[in-house]
Amino acid sequence: MTEQQPRDFLADTPEQWSVTATATxxxxxxxxxxxxxxxxxxxxxxxxDYQVHPGSVAVVALDERDRAVVIEQYRHPVRHKLWEIPAGLLDIPGENPLHAAQRELYEEAHIKAEDWRVLTDIYTTPGGSDEAVRVFLARELSEADGERYAADxxxxxxxxxxxxxxDLVRAVLAGRLHNTCLTVGVLALQAARAGEGIDALRPASAPWPARPFPA
Structure with missing residues (x-):
């Protein structure tokens, strides 16, 4: 007989095991x-041994034709050009992740968005890195003001x-797309639509315990 669990038992819980020595x-x-x-x-x-990481943000930027903005970029560690969604590091300690996501969307795609929500929060590789990523959903897209960001x-x-x-979902399930943020982002979007809907997603200002930021 399966033990009955309370509805809210599926939640990750903070815990700190003792560390007797540490080195970098x-x-x-x-x-x-x-x-x-x-x-x-x-x-x-x-x-x-693990990678210490500042954290990242990523954006599923969705236009009026239900198309997501994607970027193909070379990733040397895996020796592939990967299709990804706009994303970047939290370069400033304590930075509001929404501001970082807006900056990345501008820099990588020269786009701004009026409607922002949190799709999901993830640890990318918790067995080997403390990297935390907040994936946003951005809608009501338009061309950004000013000059394009100078790439390098x-x-x-x-x-x-x-x-x-x-098309992105089919490519993910067929094993043709592999980027973590793209995979998690588009599948989370489809799950939200199939569940309680986009309006039930957390607001863009929702707390993020993995990378706290001022209210």
Missing amino acids: PFTGNKTSVRADDVVMPDGSTARR GEELDMRLARVPVD
Whole structure:
């Protein structure tokens, strides 16, 4: 017989296991690697190495024809050009994630949006990184004001497109698209539509315990 659980039991809970020693063997431009000796439930100690990450935001930007803005960009660690949604780092500690998402949408696609909501919050690879990502839904799109952002690095070779959401979902399920934020974003959008609807999504200002920001 299956034990009956309260409706709200499906929630991740903060917890901090004891750390007896810590070191930072590598520090990069935006991220670093930390090595912690963590006390296990049986009292033993195990080394856990992981990437320390400032956090990120990503945007499913949806136009009036139900097309999402996507960007093709080279990603050297996986040796692929990946189709992605606009995204970027939380470069400023404590920065409002909505402001960061608006900036990324402008810089990568030269677009602004009037309606913003939170689609989902995720840890991308919690076994090896503390990266947290907030994925927004942006609607009522229009061309941004001013000059286009001056691209550099991998962004010099970016390709921009607008693709129907249904096509993106099919490509994800067929194994043709692999970017985490795109995959989670478009599937979360479809799930929201099939469930309580877009209007039931959290507001863009919803608290984000993984990366707290001023109200």
